[in-house]
Amino acid sequence: MRLLRVGPPGRERPCVLDREGVVRDVSAWVSDWTGSALDPDFLTDLAGRLAAEATRLPRVDPGARRVGPAVRPGGHLVSIGLNYRDHAEDAGMPVPAEPVVASKSPWTLSGPYDDLLIPPGGDRTDWEVELAVVIGRRARYLPDQHAALGHLAGLCTANDVSERGWLLDRGGQWLKGKSFESFSPLGPYLVTPDEVGDLGSLRLTCRVNGRLMQHSSTTEMIFEVPWLLWYLSQFLVLEPGDVVLTGSPGGVALGRPDEPYLRPGDLVETEVAGLGTQRQRCRRAKTRPGRKGTR
Template structure:
């Protein structure tokens, strides 16, 4: 299933994209796509509903919001071999874990705001993993994959000076407003048989900047979920951003092409949809 939320910010309603690309209204099935929906076996209930009996909604001019109201956002750093190489970092021996504020999440075509005082705002196309059941001290990668509800596209926007040169942890360069465009869809796990065979691409102003594959991950999805569950409990609706391939501005020669107002960022992951953001000044 391809699940999404549509409507004005803060007033989104749940929907489903059918096989013919038509928007089907889910408001008669659930109030929202969120932690409560996932925790109550919402995906299983939804799978039992005949799609052709759901009302068709006119999609003309409809804003697509984030497909889920997430709980916490856990991020994995330096998780692609080519990205670690381009930044001069050694490959981690354990996943690099940091948190991103949940209120950074915006829709896949909402503007990205450059923070005041920023000169190094960067892009990162990432596979986002959505947790569907509680994950606590998981013993195996098989258990970990059983906890995954689905996958989505995320842009882990980052301010590199705030992240790397202003002291403290990475969070202050990762949690600025609008710094996690998410969606357009939550694609359920049954539609993604192998999350380690997905191409990821990102363009800035039409120039291809990132062109990678999840097969290049240092730590695959199943191991990430298992590992994180040893340090924190993951709940339905939590999201894990699993890292980015090479091609970020930080890894380019000087002068590095960091984002400026008016830039257009487009990104996609095989089977998970496409995003487009126009960059603006906060």
């Protein structure tokens, strides 16, 4: 089943894609894609109900309305760093012995077609196509990686955008370079695991202004999805609606010294095969007049 959220920011309505490819509003059944609505058992029951009653639900034209992030913002947003060997090479860093775990503000979540806002003074804003996994059932001290998939609501295409200047040159945690508004486009769909197939062989691509920049597969991951979720659950309680960005392959601007970082007007297109394609137009974030911060 493919879940999505349609509507203006903060007022998105939960929708599903039915078997005929029609988007249906299911807000009469669930309030939003959050909490218990993401439980795998609930989603299985919902799929059966949808098959029987889809034509009774209102149709939605997503082409005429905004598509929001695939899950409601507010949960934990975890970013895994250097999970592909070629990306570690891009960054000039060693391949990690254990996952590099960073946080992003959950309010970086944005719709798959929303503008990507380059922050004031940002001159090293970088693309990172990634497979995102969304938690559907509390994961706490999982016994092994085989138990992890039973805690998944679904999977999404994501762009784990980073401002490299803040991430690498300002000291401290990577949170600084990853938490600008619009830096986590998610969707268009949250796809339930039964429709995805082998998580270890999904193709990832990113194009900037039509030029292919990233082309890889989850076969190249250092730490695979089930193991990652088991690992995270050993020190972090994962709750329904939490999102884990599982790492970017190589091909980012950081590893292309002769290529520019993102600039206003650029078009970024990211895709994880079977999960949908995103498109973001870059523009400079507007600032409000006021006093500058002091130290």
